[in-house]
Amino acid sequence: MTITTPDATTTGGPALPQERRLVTAIPGPKSLELQARKSAAVANGVGTTLPVYITAAGGGVLVDVDGNSLIDLGSGIAVTTVGNAAPKVVAAVQEQVAAFTHTCFMVTPYAGYVEVAEALNRVTPGDHDKRTALFNSGSEAVENAVKIARKFTGKTGVVVFDHAYHGRTNLTMAMTAKNMPYKDGFGPFASDVYRAPLSYPFRDSGVDGAAAAARAIDLIDKQVGADNLAAIVIEPIQGEGGFIVPADGFLRALTEWCTANNVVFVADEVQTGFARTGAMFAVEHDDVIPDLIVTAKGIAGGLPLSAVTGRAEIMDSAHVGGLGGTYGGNPLACAAALAVLETIESEGLVARAAKIGDLMKERLHALQERDARVGDVRGRGAMIAVELVKAGTTEPDADLTKKVATAAHARGVVVLTCGTYGNVLRFLPPLSISDALLADACDVLDEVFAVTA
Structure with a gap:
């Protein structure tokens, strides 16, 4: 069960053979031993999707402690976009760690933070004057975007959407739609958060983007009111919610309404950013320029970093000392982020993401034609999904998905x-x-669907 490519890797990573290789059952005995240790040492609430313990990764493979080489179609949930241990990232972090690991930017600053802010101001959509603040996680950045929007507008309400995922902190749990496993038993949650209907083409038969936006805006007007609303926060393509791509015109209509009503439009690009969708940022597919854009995940090749970037007048509305955090913009993460951006630009990874999307969609659409349980194939670039249903219906089939x-x-x-x-x-x-x-991964999926009832 091996597939080998002529090159050791494509972009980045150690010189690992680019092959799917199974030498034990999955998980293997050494992984099972580590999983037992994990159960005895790590809090039960920290789960794992696949308990194989990794010792090396690069190109498109993960190598575990048992010597198995697995094809990686997860990227650590869209984090290792440029590849695991990408050479430019490794070199930049090694150089920085030898110099210093931390000073806290709010105490004694350093150039790396400024350089990342300058780069994000340059590459994010729009040519207006921008400012950036750096944080640690996507959740933290979303919270800070809300803080900034509230400060700028003097209003407090926040609108999010059906199926949204924005994080695991108290405020972002309130903003997240799905109860299990993210919210159950963890309340009460932050107030003044409201939910509007999303454009969901697979389940919105006959509702185009303009009509879906009008539906959402009507609810916002009636149940919240623009005079009470600081921000609309939306993922341009939903992540945990199901890789839902809104119909054309939906995002643009929302931004136009926000502009007309002194509401800050916040694009949560934590999962969609940094070339993932075949554009540097997903809002570019809809010709939308957000007031604030939230980024994390793929920003620093696996090191903890996130950012809020936006219009200078909005970002600068927060008073001195109102934004920050001990580790925000850590020098190692900043070095990694600059190397990630250099890798994306120098190696044409925006175009590469688009090609990956074309290759996968071709195979998945062919699977859909053979198997009526594949209800929808959707996504953009290297952010692709299939929604599985009971054959001939739109009834969700979670059991099949797990199998x-x-x-x-x-x-x-x-x-x-x-x-x-x-x-x-x-x-x-x-x-x-x-x-x-x-x-090879698509061949495996074809095989799996053929034998799974």
Whole structure:
């Protein structure tokens, strides 16, 4: 069960053979031993999708403690976009760690933070004057975007959308739609958060983007009121909610309404940013320029970093000392982020993401034609999903989704699930993956669907 490509890797990573290789069952004995230790030492609430313990990764593979080489279609949930251990990232972090690991930017600053802010101001959509603040996680950045919007507008309400995922902190749990596993038993949650209907083309038969936006705006007007609303926060393509791509015109209509009503439009690009969708940022597909854009995940190649970037007048509305955090913009993470951006730009990874999307969609659409349980194939670039249903219906089939994911894992392909109904398989391959590995992964999926009832 081996597929080998001629090159050791494509973009980045150690010189690992780019092959799917199984030498034990998945998980193997050494992984099972570590999993037992994990159960005895780590809080039960910290789960794992696939308990294989990794010792090396690069290109499009993950190598575990038992010597198995698995095809990576997850990228650590869209984090290792430029590939695991990408050479420029490794070199930049090594140089920085030898110089210093931390001073706290709010005490004695350093150039790396400023350089990352300058880069984000340059690459994010729009040519207006911008400012950036750096944080640690996506949740933290979302919270800070809300803080900034409230300060700027003098209003407090926040609108989010059905199926949204924005994080695990108290405020972002309130903003997240899905109860299990993210919210159950953890309340009460932050107040003044309201939910509007999303454009969900697969389940919105006959409702185009303009009509879906009008539906959402009507609810916002009636149940919240523009005079009370600081911000609308939305993922341009939903992540945990099911890789839902809103219909054309939906995002643009929301931004126009926000502009007309002194409401800050916040694009949560934590999962969609940094070339993932075949554009540097997903809002570019809709010709939308957000007031604030929230980024994390793929920003620093696996080191903890996030950012809020936006219009200077909005970002500068917060008083001195109102934004920050001990580790925000850590020098190691900043060095990694600059190397990630250099890698994306120098190696044409935006175009590579688009090609990956074309390759995967071709195979997944062919699967859909053969198997009526594949209700929808959607996504952009290297952010692709299939929604699984009972054949001939739109009824979600979460059981089938679990079976397919489990069978793919057993065959050495790491896939993730998501969706409000638990019925979506999502694919987030690193942009360093080879065409041959993608083809092999799709062959495995074809095999799995053929034998899974």
